Amino acid sequence: xxxxxxxxxxxxxxxxxxxxxxxxxxxxxxxxxxxxxxxxxxxxxxxxxxxxxxxxxxxxxxxxxxxxxxxxxxxxxxxxxxxxxxxxxxxxxxxxxxxxxxxxxxxxxxxxxxxxxxxxxxxxxxxxxxxxxxxxxxxxxxxxxxxxxxxxxxxxxxxxxxxxxxxxxxxxxxxxxxxxxxxxxxxxxxxxxxxxxxxxxxxxxxxxxxxxxxxxxxxxxxxxxxxxxxxxxxxxxxxxxxxxxxxxxxxxxxxxxxxxxxxxxxxxxxxxxxxxxxxxxxxxxxxxxxxxxxxxxxxxxxxxxx
Ligand code: RUB
Numbered sequence: 001x002x003x004x005x006x007x008x009x010x011x012x013x014x015x016x017x018x019x020x021x022x023x024x025x026x027x028x029x030x031x032x033x034x035x036x037x038x039x040x041x042x043x044x045x046x047x048x049x050x051x052x053x054x055x056x057x058x059x060x061x062x063x064x065x066x067x068x069x070x071x072x073x074x075x076x077x078x079x080x081x082x083x084x085x086x087x088x089x090x091x092x093x094x095x096x097x098x099x100x101x102x103x104x105x106x107x108x109x110x111x112x113x114x115x116x117x118x119x120x121x122x123x124x125x126x127x128x129x130x131x132x133x134x135x136x137x138x139x140x141x142x143x144x145x146x147x148x149x150x151x152x153x154x155x156x157x158x159x160x161x162x163x164x165x166x167x168x169x170x171x172x173x174x175x176x177x178x179x180x181x182x183x184x185x186x187x188x189x190x191x192x193x194x195x196x197x198x199x200x201x202x203x204x205x206x207x208x209x210x211x212x213x214x215x216x217x218x219x220x221x222x223x224x225x226x227x228x229x230x231x232x233x234x235x236x237x238x239x240x241x242x243x244x245x246x247x248x249x250x251x252x253x254x255x256x257x258x259x260x261x262x263x264x265x266x267x268x269x270x271x272x273x274x275x276x277x278x279x280x281x282x283x284x285x286x287x288x289x290x291x292x293x294x295x296x297x298x299x300x301x302x303x304x305x306x
Pocket of ligand 1: 015017018019020021022129130131132133134160195196197198208209269
């Protein structure tokens with residue numbers, strides 16, 4: 001296996017690449033670089049190397065179905081082809097990675113176009129963590145000439161909310177930064193909540209940064225709409241066949257490095273927001289109810305279920 005896959009897997013694990021979309025793009029780029037530098041002599045060897053890379057990348061973070069769908073799709077293009085020459089197979093990896101990324105970019109634009117319409121003039125939008133899909137939607141709303149404010153949480157323990165806050169300021173959006181536990185105190189001041197997603201299950205529940213489900217409960221209590229903004233390919237087909245979405249548990253050091261050894265410190269990275277708390281999923285196919293997401297997914301990406 002080439003260095004590119006090892007380095008990328010490590011960057012993903014350490015959150016140097018964060019957010020489901022960036023993780024998926026980094027993973028397929030690493031596969032592409034590996035293919036370009038391969039020393040494989042045969043088709044069989046080439047495919048074996050791809051599969052080894054896939055395992056390492058999947059292991060880097062376990063709650064990343066977009067990455068899994070992306071890597072699987074690229075490798076399937078190779079497996080399904082009759083090509084025997086390694087140079088041609090390598091070319092196929094490049095073309096397929098490029099295609100996948102192009103379609104992800106198109107989805108991101110479409111989501112922003114659809115979602116930006118939901119940002120009302122003069123409104124206050126609450127968000128949590130850093131989702132590139134959410135910030136792109138807000139950038140589109142701003143580019144469309146809307147004036148709005150953002151309230152964002154710092155997002156303990158890794159402070160991804162700081163990335164969101166900086167991006168918002170760069171856009172010229174008035175932004176208020178709060179600690180996670182202040183969410184309830186501000187919920188009455190907001191007009192809507194929008195968060196990203198790491199995984200969507202077959203039942204329409206959404207897995208996102210830890211704390212998202214608490215914010216959804218607060219939004220429900222304050223009667224504020226809670227939207228999830230996500231590419232459909234964050235859908236995890238394994239959940240349809242009975243698997244639970246695995247929730248990554250990260251190092252205790254992220255929370256408290258010098259914590260007493262005998263103290264039980266838990267650090268789940270994500271939580272599950274039940275579909276009943278979700279107003280709608282803003283995706284490339286439109287704003288869909290969580291209940292219908294599996295059906296929409298079947299129509300838009302049937303290959304995910306193969
Ligand atoms: C990031 C997070 C984001 C989703 C969506 O968690 O929960 O909301 O990944 O992001 P982490 P995007 O920082 O642990 O990766 O919209 O960019 O895919």
